[in-house]
Amino acid sequence: MDRLNEFKRCNPQIFEGKKVDHWIVEKWLMHMEKLFHDTFMKERDRVWLATHHLDGKAYRWWLDIRDNPNTDLSAISWKRFKELLMAKYFPESVKRKMEQDLHGLRQEDRTVAEYEREFSRHLHCVPFVVRDDEDKARIFERGLRPSIFRLVQSSNLHTYRDVVNRVLIVESGAV
Structure with missing residues (x-):
C-alpha cells in the first residue's frame, strides 16, 4: 500500500x-x-x-x-x-484508416515543418507501415507539394532525415 x-x-x-x-x-x-x-x-x-x-x-x-x-x-x-x-x-480498423491517412497525407499549404509534424504524428501510430528508413523517406516525399517534390526527388536521398533536411533547404529558397 x-x-x-x-x-x-x-x-x-x-x-x-x-x-x-x-x-x-x-x-x-x-x-x-x-x-x-x-x-x-x-x-x-x-x-x-x-x-x-x-x-x-x-x-x-x-x-x-x-x-x-x-x-x-x-x-x-x-x-x-x-x-x-x-x-x-485502438482497434485494427482504426489502424487501417490511419495507414490510409498516412499514405494520403499531403503537404498542401502547410510549411514543411508543419507537414513533417503531422507525418510523424501519423507514423507514430502506425509504425508498421514503413519497412525501413528509406521507405519512410519515400512516403514522406510523395506527400510533398509538386514544386518541392521535383527538386528533392532528383537528389535521390536515402534517409528520412536527409530528405527532411533537404526539403527545409528547398523551402527556404537556399537552393
Missing part, C-alpha cells in the same frame, strides 16, 4: 475510457510510463498501479479481464497490459 500512496502523490492521471480516441490512450500510457520511470517503479508493480488509475468504462474493461477465469493475471506484464489496452481503444 505504501507504493500506491507514494505513486498517488505524483498525481497520476485517471483514464476513464469514454469519448476515447487512440491519442488519449497513448497520452495516458506515456504519462504512466513517465511516472514509472521517475519513481523507479519496478516492472512487477506497473500493471497493479496503472489499474488503480482506471475508472468508468476503462475500469469495467479491466474487471472483465481480471475476473475472467481463463485470465492468468501473473502473465500480464506491463507490455501485455499496454497491448490489451491498445487493442481495446
